[in-house]
Amino acid sequence: MGEVIVVTSGKGGVGKTTTTANVGTGLAKLDKKVVLIDTDIGLRNLDVVMGLENRIVYNLVDVVEGNCRIKQALIKDKRYPNLYLLPSAQTRDKTAVTPEQMKKLADELRDEFDYIIMDCPAGIEQGFKNAIAGADRALVITTPEVSAVRDADRIIGLLEANEIKRTHLIVNRLRSDMVKRGDMMSSGDVVEILAVDLIGVIPDDENIVISTNQGEPLVGSDTLAGQAYMNISRRILGEDVPYLELSGRQGLFSKLANLLKKN
């Protein structure tokens, strides 16, 4: 029986689609059978981030409206044996599907897949309601900025109200140099404010831009972000993975302090 995960944030541009692509690909690399669903109808993006934009025939709305079978709309990612994408429709809007239809779709995919990952649109309107309808758990993405954290708080409240029991936080685009000089909230600060469990911290890494340029998720590669995303994938599987040392240069003193903080 597969698990349905919604990747959401409230605020736009904080890394939902990138996270969906990388965590999904990471889980597929860990031998799980994964389907990524782009629920952002009208503004589809997951296909280009995954590099699968040229292979779309049918989309989410076609499936929901019964124009095709689910299998026909799923795009198999040839780079990984267990990874599939259900793209969104570009020429429709959020009202083309209902939360009930999304829940039914997710439930139908549970038999076939280990993980069904929903890439949620920004905002708290219909698109958000569609994306969370069938979800068992949520990954809330934020960056260490006041606007993103505020929206994340609102989203966490809405997830609770919709009885999504397991919500984990990902702090994206952290710059350890800025944190160190006191000009950026740390992941610890964000966790303290939002009071939800952390599942990962992604450093601000220019390799992310390169990877989306190329349409190849960088999870598992020898980059800081690639490692951080792989760690999140492992933590989703329930593994206890220690957090990365994000700052390159660190003195003995701060290392000791970090060690003490962790224990």
Add this chain to the structure above:
Amino acid sequence: MSLADFFKKKTSSNVAKDRLKLVLVSDRAGCSPEIMEQIKNDIITVISRYIEIDMEGLDIKITQTQSEGNNGVVPALFANIPIKDLKTNKK
């Protein structure tokens, strides 16, 4: 920068944290600025019956405070109401 400055200086990340904590308290309480305005006006009406207050200097906000029990930090309604004249009512 002297050592004293170093300890006194409030970093921008701390400013962000403090601002967020405040804004989230009112967000979570679902208290819109209109409702706060109504509460403020009602408080003014009640207090004005007994004392003359400085309406310009009046400040009402929802903030956080350490609870007296062991519940950690709880939301609190904070009202700063400058009094102009206590004796108005004794006329």
